[in-house]
Amino acid sequence: MTDKVVVITGGSRGIGRAAALACAERGYRVVVGYASNEAAANQVVAAIEARNGKAIAVKCDVGEEADILALFAAADKFGTLGALVNNAGIVGKTSRVDEMPAERIQRMMAVNVTGSILCAREAVKRMSTRHGGRGGVIVNLSSVAAKLGSPNTYVDYAASKGAIDSFTIGLGYEVAGEGIRVAGIRPGLIDTDIHASGGEPDRAHRLAPNVPMKRVGTADEIANAIVWLMSDDASYVTSTILDVSGGR
Ligand code: NAP
Numbered sequence: 001m002t003d004k005v006v007v008i009t010g011g012s013r014g015i016g017r018a019a020a021l022a023c024a025e026r027g028y029r030v031v032v033g034y035a036s037n038e039a040a041a042n043q044v045v046a047a048i049e050a051r052n053g054k055a056i057a058v059k060c061d062v063g064e065e066a067d068i069l070a071l072f073a074a075a076d077k078f079g080t081l082g083a084l085v086n087n088a089g090i091v092g093k094t095s096r097v098d099e100m101p102a103e104r105i106q107r108m109m110a111v112n113v114t115g116s117i118l119c120a121r122e123a124v125k126r127m128s129t130r131h132g133g134r135g136g137v138i139v140n141l142s143s144v145a146a147k148l149g150s151p152n153t154y155v156d157y158a159a160s161k162g163a164i165d166s167f168t169i170g171l172g173y174e175v176a177g178e179g180i181r182v183a184g185i186r187p188g189l190i191d192t193d194i195h196a197s198g199g200e201p202d203r204a205h206r207l208a209p210n211v212p213m214k215r216v217g218t219a220d221e222i223a224n225a226i227v228w229l230m231s232d233d234a235s236y237v238t239s240t241i242l243d244v245s246g247g248r
Contacts, residue, residue, distance in 0.1 A: 005079040006230070007071060009033040009062050010088030012041035014192030015141065015226075018219035019085050020044050022227045024053035024224025031075045033060040033088065036222055053079075055210030062088045063107065072122040081133075083230050084167060085122040086116040086140045086164075091157045091198040101210055105156045112160035113167075115138055120182075128178040135179025137230045140168045141222075142186045144245045154198065161186075181238040183229040188245025190217045212247030 006023045010016040011032035016121055018028045021044070030048060048055040062070040075081055089112050092104050109248060120138055127136035145154070146161035156241035165184060172182035177231035189211060195203040204216040225244045228234055 003029070003079040003141040005029045005075050006085060007029060007031045007033065007069075007075050007081065007119070008059065008085040008087055009115070009125070010035065011085075011116035012037050012044055012057070014194060015187065015190060015219045015222045016085070016087040017044050018223035019087060019226045020055065021047060022223040023083075023085075024048040024055060024219070024231070025050065026227055026231070027051075027160075028083065029079050030055040031071065031078060032057045033062070033071055035059070035061050035088065057175070060088075061111075062111040065118055066154055068115065068118050068122060071119075072126070076126070081123060081126040081136060082125075083137045083139070084119055085226055085230075086119050086138065088115060089141060089143075089160075091194055092154050093199045095151050096152060097155050100156060101220075108134060108156045108160050109163075112157070113163045116164060117167060120167075122225055124171075124175055124178075124180060127180050128175055130175075130178045133179070136181075138171070138180065138182045139226050139229050140164050140182070142168070142184045142241060143188045144243060144248050145186050146186060168241055169239045176238050181229075181234070183234070183237055183239035185222060185225050185229070185240055186243045186245060187222050188217055188243070188248040189223060190219060204230045210248070215246065217244065 004096040006028040011020040012034035045057050058074045060067040114166035127133040142164045143161040145158035150158040189204040
């Protein structure tokens with residue numbers, strides 16, 4: 001066990017949960033952010049503690065700056081921040097752009113874009129050598145939607161992930177000389193609850209035949225990429241976005 005802390009937003013379920021368990025296996029103290037499902041977050045903490053790891057659950061809606069400040073304040077009490085996984089993200093119900101209310105688009109951008117940028121800001125303030133930090137890694141969860149555009153489904157979501165790709169490239173360059181690596185992952189169709197929250201629980205499996213590898217991916221397959229990007233094995237990787245999508 002090191003004193004290194006990783007903050008994972010949306011660590012209670014899906015990809016964030018798998019990343020939390022994988023980071024704990026590699027010795028990180030894990031701050032499990034969650035929006036509302038306290039039971040799921042506590043279950044992740046219990047699973048980590050059962051394997052002699054260290055974790056805490058912190059309620060944090062990344063659409064709220066005050067929650068983000070509280071998340072990082074909790075992380076500060078837990079140890080020295082070494083990594084951030086900007087994982088929290090939402091989709092909307094299947095819709096065309098000409099049907100989208102402004103509130104939906106604003107919430108999408110607040111959570112998926114502004115929330116990720118604000119979390120990165122807090123992480124850079126702690127990890128950058130410019131601010132007396134010891135360096136670290138930021139992994140941003142994008143989506144292949146950034147490339148495909150998701151027409152007739154959720155173009156607003158795809159646009160939010162396009163913003164994450166640009167942010168990953170730009171922030172990576174900005175802090176490359178300050179000990180911080182920044183990388184993105186574009187998952188393809190991954191078997192999590194997110195499709196149900198978009199109104200179509202079976203979406204990933206329905207579209208699986210279109211994937212070159214002819215199957216959906218698992219949250220663990222994304223977590224494996226996250227912990228690789230966080231590791232010293234990826235020590236020369238920054239401003240890079242990795243597709244983990246079965247070829248999609
Ligand atoms: P998921 O199964 O729906 O889980 C979402 C997680 O994020 C939960 O822990 C949830 O917390 C949390 N969350 C939701 N809204 C939040 C908010 N406003 N503030 C903070 N946390 C919030 O999602 P997932 O499929 O694992 O997706 C994780 C990331 O991967 C997202 O950025 C998503 O866009 C991206 N991604 C997923 C897929 C896919 O096919 N699954 C594909 C491409 C990209 P609660 O448990 O408290 O609700």
